[in-house]
Amino acid sequence: MNRSINFFISIFFIFLISFFLIRLAPGDPVLLMLGDRGNDPAQYRIMMESLGLNYPLYEQLKMYILNIFKGNFGNSIVSGKSIIVELLPRWKASFELGLIVFIFSFFIGSILGIYLAYKFNSKVERILSSSMLVVYCIPIFWLGLLLINIFSLKFNLFPVSGRIGYEFDLISYTGFYLIDSLIGDNYKNYSFTAFFSCLNHMVLPIITMSIVPIVSIAKITKVSILEVLRKDYILTAKSLGMSESSIFFKHVLRNILVPVLTISSLYLINVTVAGAILTETIFSWPGIGRFLVTSVLSRDYPVIQVVILFIGVFILIVNLILEMLVKIIDPKQRVKV
Amino acid sequence: MIICGVVTVSISLIGCAPPKKENKNTLIYCSEGSPELLNPQKTLSGTARTATATTIYDRLVDFKPGTMEIVPSLAESWQVSKDGTEYLFKLKNNISFQETNFFKPKRNLNADDVIFSIERQLDVNNPYHKVNGINYQYFQGMGFSENIESVDKIDGLNLRIKLKKPDYIFIKNMALPFMSILSKEYADHLIKENRREDIDNIPLGTGPYYFISYVPDSVIKYKANNKYWRDKPKIENLIISITPDIGVRMEKLKKGECDIIVSPNPHDIDEITKNKKFKVIKNEGINIGYLALNTEKKPLDNLKVRQAIAYALNKKSYIDIVYNNKATIAINPYPKNVLGYNDSVKKYNYNIEESKKLLNEAGYPNGIDLELWTLPVSRPYNPDGKKMGQLMQSDLAKANIRVKIKSYEWGTYLQKVKNGEHQLVQLGWNSDNGDPDNFLFPLLSCESVDKGSNNARYCNKEFNEIITNAKLTNNQNIRKKLYEEALTILANDEPIVPLAHADIYRISNNRVSGYINNPFDLDYFQYLIFKGENNE
Numbered sequence: 001m002n003r004s005i006n007f008f009i010s011i012f013f014i015f016l017i018s019f020f021l022i023r024l025a026p027g028d029p030v031l032l033m034l035g036d037r038g039n040d041p042a043q044y045r046i047m048m049e050s051l052g053l054n055y056p057l058y059e060q061l062k063m064y065i066l067n068i069f070k071g072n073f074g075n076s077i078v079s080g081k082s083i084i085v086e087l088l089p090r091w092k093a094s095f096e097l098g099l100i101v102f103i104f105s106f107f108i109g110s111i112l113g114i115y116l117a118y119k120f121n122s123k124v125e126r127i128l129s130s131s132m133l134v135v136y137c138i139p140i141f142w143l144g145l146l147l148i149n150i151f152s153l154k155f156n157l158f159p160v161s162g163r164i165g166y167e168f169d170l171i172s173y174t175g176f177y178l179i180d181s182l183i184g185d186n187y188k189n190y191s192f193t194a195f196f197s198c199l200n201h202m203v204l205p206i207i208t209m210s211i212v213p214i215v216s217i218a219k220i221t222k223v224s225i226l227e228v229l230r231k232d233y234i235l236t237a238k239s240l241g242m243s244e245s246s247i248f249f250k251h252v253l254r255n256i257l258v259p260v261l262t263i264s265s266l267y268l269i270n271v272t273v274a275g276a277i278l279t280e281t282i283f284s285w286p287g288i289g290r291f292l293v294t295s296v297l298s299r300d301y302p303v304i305q306v307v308i309l310f311i312g313v314f315i316l317i318v319n320l321i322l323e324m325l326v327k328i329i330d331p332k333q334r335v336k337v
Numbered sequence: 338m339i340i341c342g343v344v345t346v347s348i349s350l351i352g353c354a355p356p357k358k359e360n361k362n363t364l365i366y367c368s369e370g371s372p373e374l375l376n377p378q379k380t381l382s383g384t385a386r387t388a389t390a391t392t393i394y395d396r397l398v399d400f401k402p403g404t405m406e407i408v409p410s411l412a413e414s415w416q417v418s419k420d421g422t423e424y425l426f427k428l429k430n431n432i433s434f435q436e437t438n439f440f441k442p443k444r445n446l447n448a449d450d451v452i453f454s455i456e457r458q459l460d461v462n463n464p465y466h467k468v469n470g471i472n473y474q475y476f477q478g479m480g481f482s483e484n485i486e487s488v489d490k491i492d493g494l495n496l497r498i499k500l501k502k503p504d505y506i507f508i509k510n511m512a513l514p515f516m517s518i519l520s521k522e523y524a525d526h527l528i529k530e531n532r533r534e535d536i537d538n539i540p541l542g543t544g545p546y547y548f549i550s551y552v553p554d555s556v557i558k559y560k561a562n563n564k565y566w567r568d569k570p571k572i573e574n575l576i577i578s579i580t581p582d583i584g585v586r587m588e589k590l591k592k593g594e595c596d597i598i599v600s601p602n603p604h605d606i607d608e609i610t611k612n613k614k615f616k617v618i619k620n621e622g623i624n625i626g627y628l629a630l631n632t633e634k635k636p637l638d639n640l641k642v643r644q645a646i647a648y649a650l651n652k653k654s655y656i657d658i659v660y661n662n663k664a665t666i667a668i669n670p671y672p673k674n675v676l677g678y679n680d681s682v683k684k685y686n687y688n689i690e691e692s693k694k695l696l697n698e699a700g701y702p703n704g705i706d707l708e709l710w711t712l713p714v715s716r717p718y719n720p721d722g723k724k725m726g727q728l729m730q731s732d733l734a735k736a737n738i739r740v741k742i743k744s745y746e747w748g749t750y751l752q753k754v755k756n757g758e759h760q761l762v763q764l765g766w767n768s769d770n771g772d773p774d775n776f777l778f779p780l781l782s783c784e785s786v787d788k789g790s791n792n793a794r795y796c797n798k799e800f801n802e803i804i805t806n807a808k809l810t811n812n813q814n815i816r817k818k819l820y821e822e823a824l825t826i827l828a829n830d831e832p833i834v835p836l837a838h839a840d841i842y843r844i845s846n847n848r849v850s851g852y853i854n855n856p857f858d859l860d861y862f863q864y865l866i867f868k869g870e871n872n873e
Contacts, residue, residue, distance in 0.1 A: 027748025031755065031789075033381070034474055040788055043477050050471050079373040080469030081534065090554065148588050160589045163555055166365065166576050284580045286554035299748055 007316055014312035018305045019061055022296070028053065029077045029299040051077055053301075064305075074302040078295070083306045087288070091310065092175035093163065094276050094287035101206050102268040105213035110260055112214065113221020120226060136215040144208045144282035151204060158203050161284040165197040205283045209276070213267040220263045224256035231255075257329050265322050269315050362573040364849070364865060367580045367595035371554045374469060376537040377514035378458055381474055383858045384599070388577055390514030391861050392559055393435075394542035397426055397451065398512045402853040402861050405623075405674070405771035407512055411446060411543065421503030421811065426451070428494040432566045434520045435547035439539055442522055446543060448496040453521035455488050455498070465524060468533045475515035475769070480504070505811040509770040514859070518543065545570045545863035554579055570863040571851075590615065590844060597845040597852075597860070603661040603720060609844055616852075618843040619663075623768040623856045625670050625776065626718035628729070628834040629792035631760050637707075641699035643831045646761070647685035648692035649736035650729060652836055659725045660839055667835035669824050671768065671776040674856070676813065677820025682828035692736040704737030710754070710762040711744045717839050717858075718765030725763065725836075755789030764792050771856060773820045777804045781827065793832035800826045 030047045048054045052063060067074060073083045112128075119125040138146075152160045164170065164177055168190060173180050180186055181194035228234065229252065237247050276289035288307065295303040372385035377394065380386060390396075399410040409415075411432060416425045428451070434442040457465040458476040476482055484507075486499040500507065510516065523541045527533050540548050543566065546559035559575040578595060580586045583602050587609075589595040601609070610617050630637045630646060637643060652666045665672070668684050696704065709729060712722025719725060726742045733740050740761065745753060754762055768775045778785065783801045785791035800823055807819040841858055851864045 025746075025748070027746070027750075027752045031751050032748050033472060034478075034789075040477065047472065050467075075470070077470070080379075080472075081374075081538070086553070089552070145584055145588075148585065153588060153592055156592075160592050160594050161580060161582075161585050162578065162594075163552075166363065166556065166558075166578070169550065169558070282582050282585055284555065284578070284582070284585065286552055286579075290554060290581070297747065 003320070007320070010316055011309070011313060015305070015309055018308035018312075019064070020057070022299070022301055022304045023057060025299070027299055029301060032298045033078065064302075073306050076295075076303045077300045078298050078303075083303055086291070086303065087306065087310065089172075089175055090286055090288045090291050093177075093285060094273075094280070094289060096176045096178060097202065097205055097209070097279075097285060097287065098268065098273075098276065100202065101209045101213070102264065104206060105210040105217060105267065106264045108210070109214040109217025109264070110221045113218040113260075114225060116218060116222045117225035117229070120222075132215045132218065135211055138211070140208060140212070140278045141282065143211060144204070144279060147204050147208060148282075159201055161201075161282070163198070163201055163285060164194065165201075168194045168197060170194060201283075205279050205285055208282070209279050213264065213270070216267065217260065217264050221256060221260050224259050225252055228252050228255045254329070258326055261325060261329070262322065265318055269311075269318055273311050273314075361867060363576060364572045364574070364862065364867075365576045365578050365594065365596050366860065366862070367578045367586050367589055367598045369579075369581055369583075369586070369599055371579045372557075374537040375540045375548065375551060375557075376469075376519075377517045378454075378476065378519075379469065379472055379474075379537060384579075386514040387858075387860050388557055389540060389542075390517055391544070391859050391863075392546040392575065393540050393544045393548055394514075394517035394519070395544050396512055396514075396516050396518060397428075398508060400512050400771075400855075400857070402864070403855055405509075405856065407508055410512075411451075411518055415508070417508075417811075421505060421809075422500045424498045424500070424507065425491075426496050426498070428496075429566070430494065432543055433564055434523070434543055435541055435562050436564065437541060437547050440523055440526065440541055442520060442541075444522060446518070446520075447493045448490040449521045450518055451496055452488050452490060453524060454517065454519045455485070457519070458482070458515070459485055459488070464528060465533060465536065469537050473515070475513065479510050479513070479515075479769075481510070503809060506770065506772050506774055506808065509772055513769050546575050565863070567863070571866040572862070575862055587844075590846060593846065595846075596849050597843055599843055599860075600717065601842055601844050603663045603842075606661070606663065606842060606844075614847050616845050616847060616849070618845060618852055618854060620841040620843070620854045620856055620858075621665075621672065621674065622717060622839050622841040622858065623672060623675060623771050624718045624766060624839055624841075625667055625672070625835055626664075626716075626763070626765040626837045626839060627667070627670065628836060629759075629762050629764055630832055630834070631757060631762070631792070631794055632832050633757060633794045634760050636699070636701065636705055637760060639699050640830065641695045642701070642705065644685065645692045645695040645699065645736060646733065646738060647831050647834045648688045648695065649733050649738060650685075650834060650836075651687040651732050653687065654728055654732075655725050656837055658728060659719070659721050660837055663842065664837040664839040667838050668828070670766075670780060670827065670833065670835050671773060672838040675768070675771055675773055675776070677773050677817045677824065679821045679824040679828075682824050683831075684828075685831070685834070689735050692738075696737060701737075704739060707733075707738060707740045708760045709733075709740040709742050710750065710759050711742055712763040712765075713744045713750055714747050716765055717841055718767065718837070719763060720839075722763050751789065754792055757794055759792070762792055766790075767858065769857065773816075774804065774808055777820075777823065778808075781832065795830070795832035797826065797830060800830070 030044060052060060075082055076086055079086065116125050116128060148160050151157045170177060170180050170186050171184065173184055177198045178195065181198055186194055234247060234251060237251060273289060276287050277293055279285065280287040280290040292307045368384040370382055370384045372388045373380055375389050377386050377390040395411050397410060397412040398407050400406065401408045411428055412426045413429045414427050428446060428448065432446040434446065436442065456463045458473040459482060460466060484500050484502055484504055486501050489497045491497055520541050524536055527535055545562055545565045547562050549558040549560055551557045556579065557577040561570040561573050563569055580589060586595065586598045587601060587605055590598045606617055609615050630643050632638055656662060656664050656666055668682060669678055709726055711726035712719050715721065730740050730742055753759060766776060766780055779790040781791055781795050782804060783796035786794050786796055803819050803823045807816050810816060845852060848867045849865055850868050851866045853861050853864055
């Protein structure tokens with residue numbers, strides 16, 4: 001109960017901040033829509049009025065809240081389309097990529113971390129750790145272009161950009177291409193080719209987006225393991241003659257799961273939202289990050305508000321799920337009310 | 338090492354990717370932005386216009402491809418009344434709208450469609466006026482909403498447009514994308530189905546390609562209209578692939594994922610010219626990049642100071658460095674191929690001594706301090722405002738004009754310039770119809786000072802009268818004389834320093850031919866063909 005009240009209060013504040021912050025920035029959507037072409041003051045006024053931007057801020061806020069309670073999130077100023085229509089397909093595109101990146105980097109990152117922890121202070125570990133640092137510092141933008149150059153142009157393994165080959169006309173059932181391509185008429189028409197085309201288009205964006213999370217997760221895993229290994233109960237277990245592997249599964253793994261999970265779920269948010277902006281631009285991925293940037297640049301107030309709200313709610317939900325997961329994993333947390 | 342590992346995993350995961358077949362009948366055009374809506378009445382960007390105006394739609398009249406000459410299109414002929422306020426259009430017979438899987442038209446084009454297309458933008462009571470917002474920027478910007486008095490049907494194929502004031506540029510503006518003709522039958526059908534907004538999302542017109550699907554930020558697909566009233570397009574499938582990153586567009590071209598790319602990086606062009614697999618297409622853009630001097634602010638209200646600034650700028654070096662030689666030096670506010678271009682205006686060739694002298698005469702022997710605002714976005718007319726600003730700064734410093742460089746985010750920049758807060762500001766202009774009035778009126782007329790397009794805030798009565806008179810006649814010789822005269826006055830006043838006319842580029846791969854160069858940043862697809870059958 002307490003938690004759900006917190007939840008709604010947080011959403012309300014996110015909403016308020018998103019409402020005011022963007023409106024405090026100079027420039028307005030009508031001006032930007034007209035761009036460097038100039039505009040007639042009378043026409044300018046009519047357009048501002050038609051968008052309700054001539055009212056004082058608190059009036060606009062009131063109208064906006066009332067509309068939201070009617071289930072109306074408003075229309076984009078730039079395209080005039082309903083925001084939900086604009087947003088949903090892009091959200092799904094980002095989420096599809098983000099989720100795979102998350103799972104992928106979670107597994108690769110933690111396996112790498114475990115390996116590094118057990119090889120700690122060896123030559124291999126030192127080389128790997130320092131090269132990881134280098135990789136971590138590569139700007140995503142440059143990395144994306146580099147990967148395209150090598151794997152797309154030189155070796156012709158993957159397409160340069162896009163979400164699926166142009167020869168496919170997928171009927172949208174769920175909006176997630178990997179799923180859509182395997183069901184209904186899409187499967188009948190293309191069998192597995194559409195699915196492979198999709199997967200093929202995802203490889204380079206996934207690698208580009210995963211690099212930073214992989215390195216971070218690997219590091220946190222390594223550090224956590226090293227810390228756990230130093231604990232007395234590990235020594236006890238060893239002295240009791242438990243095998244290396246059962247110590248790992250029974251003690252080490254359980255103890256590092258909480259920090260590793262927390263860090264990686266933060267990355268889930270990061271990769272589906274923030275990290276996506278550059279990757280989506282490079283790989284022409286029709287996702288939400290790029291949409292947010294173009295909306296901010298054109299001061300599309302209604303869109304920006306809803307996107308920020310959307311992201312806020314998403315973060316809160318991920319946090320909620322995480323808390324529940326931690327409770328299941330960590331017995332200490334279960335006792336607390 | 339991680340990358341290698343990851344890649345091996347991914348490759349083994351995917352197995353063998355199916356080899357990509359190059360489709361002989363599909364042209365992929367890689368553009369930079371995603372159209373907000375698929376209707377040229379409502380969009381400003383070049384991408385959005387190419388995605389609709391030259392594919393899905395036609396207009397009553399058109400520019401003869403590659404020129405600025407007006408030729409009949411959907412209209413068979415037209416007549417202008419003597420006083421220039423009445424236009425009679427006769428439509429061609431038997432022009433059909435596209436038959437698509439979302440709509441099968443039952444009748445051919447007639448006057449109702451034309452009237453609908455105009456009234457949607459003109460009449461606030463039209464059932465479609467408010468659909469998807471009321472931004473009809475072109476219609477309003479070109480003065481159509483003020484000047485069109487009525488649009489009447491005479492009979493099925495004849496209609497009359499009445500203007501309040503004579504306007505001889507009207508017919509040129511009728512060829513612009515925003516005057517595309519939509520189907521009234523389709524619009525009525527959408528009203529019945531209660532989904533009016535689809536008129537801008539699922540478009541239907543008379544053009545060479547019809548609409549298949551659109552995934553925003555990703556791809557637009559078209560198919561050839563086999564019943565097109567002109568020659569039917571040679572290439573069956575047209576795909577617009579939205580590729581915002583300039584470097585990635587180039588890579589896609591090299592890989593064969595694009596057949597044509599727009600706005601390549603000027604610094605890539607020289608390299609790609611050497612490559613026999615690609616063709617560089619150069620269009621002389623009808624545009625101007627300029628430096629506006631706010632004539633309302635001291636000391637820029639002083640003519641000698643403005644001239645001193647003009648003399649101190651080394652335009653040649655900007656062309657070399659900022660445009661990478663892909664532009665020509667400007668002396669007038671519009672390029673050579675526009676009516677009334679005047680070669681004999683006062684030229685301010687780079688001359689530091691002259692500049693110092695003028696500054697001295699103006700009463701500033703110790704020089705002046707100014708603020709220079711640099712363009713925060715990359716535009717064809719100025720690809721790198723910041724770099725240009727730095728060059729200007731060092732040029733001006735030699736003449737004792739010390740400038741501080743400033744810039745703002747684009748929205749803020751426009752707002753502040755509109756308010757007239759600037760001293761020196763970089764901006765530019767692309768012409769839509771190639772008429773001199775389309776440069777001089779918005780950029781330099783007294784009427785435009787408060788509209789945010791006359792950024793020098795220049796208002797010279799004599800100049801203003803000439804450009805107003807030049808609009809009132811259809812005699813090209815008289816107009817030419819008037820504009821030459823206007824440009825002479827302008828160059829003496831120097832409220833803006835014209836800098837460069839940038840070339841507009843496309844790069845296509847070698848199998849594409851039939852591209853028609855076009856000054857308006859529009860691409861025509863119906864004339865394109867694929868060469869031969871040699872496998873690549």
